[in-house]
Amino acid sequence: MRLTKQRKVILEKLKSTTSHPSAVEVYDTVRKELPNISLGTVYRNLDILSREGLIQKIETCGEQKRFDGIPEPHLHVICTDCGRGRDVHQELNLKMEELTRVKTDFKITGVRLELLGVCPECDRS
Numbered sequence: 001m002r003l004t005k006q007r008k009v010i011l012e013k014l015k016s017t018t019s020h021p022s023a024v025e026v027y028d029t030v031r032k033e034l035p036n037i038s039l040g041t042v043y044r045n046l047d048i049l050s051r052e053g054l055i056q057k058i059e060t061c062g063e064q065k066r067f068d069g070i071p072e073p074h075l076h077v078i079c080t081d082c083g084r085g086r087d088v089h090q091e092l093n094l095k096m097e098e099l100t101r102v103k104t105d106f107k108i109t110g111v112r113l114e115l116l117g118v119c120p121e122c123d124r125s
Helices: 005-015 023-030 039-051
Strands: 056-058 066-068 075-079 085-088 114-117
Touching: 005 023, 005 039, 023 039, 039 056, 066 085
Parallel strands: 075 114
Antiparallel strands: 056 066, 075 085
């Protein structure tokens, strides 16, 4: 994968935030530096960066995708009211290899664990 100017700016913006923005939020931020970039270009480049393992795509059921500039596996807590997510900096005593050996006819390709709650901003209202 070639790191184009657009991909570089998108990656820099994601790595400089902990807010786990949606594609539209990334687009709004990137447009300040690249005013001619289209939303479609941002979507395509987010998918490419995610596939290449440079960012994480956070997909929660029924919510819009959000993106994380930290590609290494880590926990997220997701607000059930507004959908915002934050990193959780705490180790769990879960062994991922045990989770991938559950009894099923599915071929397990990964594990995603998310914590759900109400963020402080939504809890005030």
